[in-house]
Amino acid sequence: MLDKQQGSRLANLWDDGKAAGMSEAERLLYRSNLLGSDKRITNYGGGNTSAKVLEKDPLGGGTVEVLWVKGSGGDVGTIKMDGFSTLYMEKLEALKGLYRGLEHEDEMVGYLPHCTFNLNPRAASIDTPLHAYVPRKHVDHMHPDAIIAIAASKNSRELTQQIFGDDIGWLPWKRPGFELGLWLGKFCAENPNARGLILESHGLFTWGDTAKEAYETTIEIINKAIAWFETTNTAPAFGGAVKPVLPAEQRRAVAQKLMPVIRGMISADERKLGHFDDSQAVLDFVTSKNLAPLAALGTSCPDHFLRTKICPLVIDFDPANPDIDKTLAGLEAAIAEYRAGYAAYYERCKRDNSPAMRDPNAVVYLIPGVGMITFAKDKATARISGEFYVNAINVMRGASGVSTYVGLPEQEAFDIEYWLLEEAKLQRMPKPKMLAGKIALVTGGAGGIGKATANRLMAEGACVVLADIDEEALASAQAELGGRYGKDFVRAVNMNVTVEAAVEKSFADALLEFGGLDILVSNAGLASSAPIEDTTLALWNKNMDILATGYFLVSREAFRIFRNQKAGGNVVFVASKNGLAASPGASAYCTAKAAEIHLARCLALEGASAQIRVNVVNPDAVLRGSKIWSGEWKEQRAAIYKTDMDGLEAMYRERSMLKLSVFPEDIAEAIYFLASDMSAKSTGNIINVDAGNAQSFTR
Template sequence: MSTTTKQFKHVSYLWDESKAAAMEGDEVALLIYRSNLLGADLRLTNYGGGNTSCKAMAKDPLTGNEVEVMWVKGSGGDIGTLTKSGLAALYVDRLRSLKNIYRGVEFEDEMVELFNHCIYDLASKAPSIDTPLHGFLPFKHIDHLHPDAAIAIAAAKDGKKITQELFGGTIGWVEWKKPGFELGLQLKQCLDENPGIRGIMLGSHGLFTWGDTAYESYVNTLEVIERCAEYLEEHIGKSKPVFGGEKLQSLPKEERLSQAALLAPVLRGFCSSKQSMIGHFTDDDRVLQFINSNDLDRLAPLGTSCPDHFLRTKISPLVLNLAPQEDLSDVTAIKEKIAPLFEAYRKMYEEYYNTCKHANSPAIRDANPVVILYPGVGMFTFSKDKQTARVAAEFYINAINVMRGAEAISEYTSLPRQEAFDIEYWLLEEAKLQRMPKPKALSGKIALVTGSAGGIGKAIAKKFAEEGAVVVINDINEERLAGATEAFKKKFGKDAAAAAILDVTDAGSIRKAFKEAALAFGGVDIIVNNAGISISKPLADHTEGDWDKLYDILVKGQYLVSQAGVEVLRKQALGGDIINIVSKNSVVAGPNNAGYGSAKAAQAHLTRLLAAELGGDHIRVNTVNPDAVIADSNIWAGGWAEGRAKAYGITVEELPAYYAKRTLLNEAILPDDIANACFAFVGGLLNKSTGNILNVDGGVAMAFTR
């Protein structure tokens, strides 16, 4: 195998000959290797977009004869992380024989079910709608990608002419057609009419390239995309200003982030009118260039061209009518200003649906925007979870790249509204949505648990994440926070958590943590006041410093965090939950406990006071009373264990057994038990419960509240 000597500027050449040599003769392994390399460069294709294939001979398990089998990325998945389990394997001859029973474009969707009759490997992934696009072409290795540079040409008004001139007829052209059986036939027809071409440009959509080997297909793909990118570079900003030039300037970085954090909960409230959404914010330079431009008002309503972009970003974005430096402190005034924008967007979307729908179209979906543009500040995206919101932002940046390139070489064109609708409300897409797992109890919810880098707080954060929430991990100790956040993301994924240093006695630190929550996820829904400290001393030994420390962390901390959290909750107007981790000591009078016990009693009553005050906002405030949570708990540091053992006349080593034996259930209490209690309050079954106390102490009769 020879390696290329060409130097690529606009794409990454990642092929390692030694690694590929170890796979020599295994075409499927080489397909996966090639796919992963292509997917590693987002300039070549977007997350989850595109598909790759290879055709190789294999033994038919029924006849023992050698047959040609096509391995192609199955439904869903991402080529950057593709493994063999993500491939569909089909008999090539059977797939091609489906042409004999094809009834025409009006019936092409019925062919998808017939792909299952062509499956070679019964353990393989379900075939995708793109299967015939690969199957009807004769090449051993094929790449179908969505590179911005190619789509910019494909979405240009003169795209076909530019493609012809740029590649001298070596790249074919097929006009826009949604993926499916018919498009597969059109690709084959294009090849038959243009023998010897090295690829095909799909109008408004993407690129097909190929080769006789995995390596030849890889290099061919890179070379075609590189040439497209070179062509755009030769034109962007040369004969006319990019996007018509700058209309306004961005705010400085920190001011952009401050404005975004202030506004995000308000936007999240509007976007969550049908279901709870998670947000994402970016002030990427490419976004700022677009949203600050003279052409924003002309281009933004057009929407995207590539169906992969469109499916994730909706028909078009919502553009805010706020000045970059707008005073966002008056929440009521800001809501009154942008509410008409959301009403108009929802009306536009409903009209789009009603105008384009068919007799058998699925019911209208959420009419709220996914992409929201704030000139001078940045872009917000909202979706059912953080990953989907983040990916929507990435796709809209792809769309911006496409618009910039297409405008530089010609004129940008988007999908016609009917074509866009037929993709968005495609019955096959609807079936895919219906097959998705049912949302978990806390899907779409954002939680901030104070002191969540260890002990009870970590257990609560973990439980919430397991139930679908995203979590702001925080701690006063930066090193402990870093370790906990890394472990949390490793377990739940990079989109499951954000991190913030949080000192509950410092109002500024608390505001920064909620700012992080707003920038990372759009706001907050669940606040758990868990951070704590314990000091057990006789009254004579108890210092004023001990007293102040207990009340600052436990009482003042709960007050400050709740105050800052309620401000965000009210901006969203979605209700929410505050849970205070108090203690059985709030109601039980024990020895050597004047400071800690009275502070816990203050926490408990503050819970009742806030429940009474916040009910009109549908903010529920409840208490969980643990007792003697020894395992993995920071509360036992700093002499607390020694103090309690002394009070009971036992050794520290005897404490766990002592605490368990004094309970009615004779059970030790674990951090997970407290986490389960917190979930009981927020999981959906107790939505009409506020001002309550849930004891998790194994049963301590003295702590009974009634």
């Protein structure tokens, strides 16, 4: 957005008609959502907004002034009314009398709960004083790339004056907190006509007497900065391109090979999820002359830094001579070198009371000519970290094009990363779920058992790739599960398990979405019924193709990924009671299911030395939600057992030892057990979920 090709003005989206009937607090919400809807204004979770509102005091009944301000950890684009903290302004003013100086700044956060209005449970953020002490009714604090590019320039004060005159002021770098709030108040007192200010290496503050005025001022100032860069930043970005951009398919292929290997190397203590970005902004950066020196400087804005670490790791890859094997061979040493560098940074900067060193692995991995990979503890965080680094790229583009880009000083960066208040926030986070950080691929994922399995795994924190041949059902299942758990947790790939190339492509696509694989649930299936004399060769082959060859093809791809990751793996076959117990009129189906079970035994032997576990779940008579029971199979089985289709489920229930029906959720529960660490010492095993059938006992 900071060059002529990318530049565009922000639209004024304020609607007087919508805002007219709103309360002051509702207009704050409206303004916040408008600002947060455009990443050129602020990144996810970044920035905050506030309004000073007259409210009825629930204790005294009188009218009091209340600060409504975005609460800790919120996002202005998606915030709701309950995302704002509310605090008595009178009490916030009284805190000035308790302030003991910069060395005691952190203790002021402990006083904020004492200022809470109306028992609001939303915790106030560290930025609360920054809003409280600006003597205007409405305040916006945003992180626009165009403004941070000015703030991160070596001569940012002079640029601010040149572009905005006395309209917008400037303050030197100061970590967010009580002291900075006092600075803002002092600036406003000394510059009553200013409409905002730029914080060095940080972002933009603007204000107004109404919600509309504050919003429109924010949009106006950002647009002015964008316009200035469009006319001033005419030099080639980052010193110009010195390396070629690989074609899109080659970029994807390189990322697909790198992601599981990197993931395996950095996931020893905590499984990571990956995200790949080859947007134009990223490609401009990773092909440029100044890639290495700019990347080494790290980011400037604290919000960028907290998401992307001190600096990225630039992968040794030459797009002019793309030798991926050479790059893979050098990864271990490169990652070890990054870890050593991070440990040295920790030792140089640590304080007497600093928390212990955290994960020393990089978050951002830049590949010349290919793009950017980010890894984090979950997919959303990996994606958002990538978005933040794109913001940082835009900032570097602007700052280095008109001045000299300046990253956050190392000690300041460390003090933010290892801030005791930030550590306390991390310690308050809930314990991860059993499958957090795990990636599962479920074949037949749009069917009854497949979707129930995906639901169960996602409920325990896993990311799931649904694979199915039925595109309509696949889209429906993805929408349903994405709506329940979040779009970042589920992807869908169209897969015909009998076609080798299709299987390979689907697994490659899955790698690009999440960065690796931990769990394969091989569940795709069909069912057929016919006396042996009526069983055609085509029917026999169809059963073998889907239930034997298909299971072989998907297992082979999973094993390849597991071995590249070097982090173990988990395969669960969904076979059938019929694989152990013969059934009349279904020789093709029973034989293919028996082949599945024996394949699982073979794979358990092969995978054990690499910590790859392979187990089997045997369902029986799972009618509800199952595709195979919606066609001829149900009619055929009813005929075999001399009952009608409506009575088939009751017949199976009464046939079982426990006299119970078996549902997709029952199978999913067994799969979850085998896919989780609860069964960490089990491989080559079979769990029958059939309500009891003596013929299918495994011993």
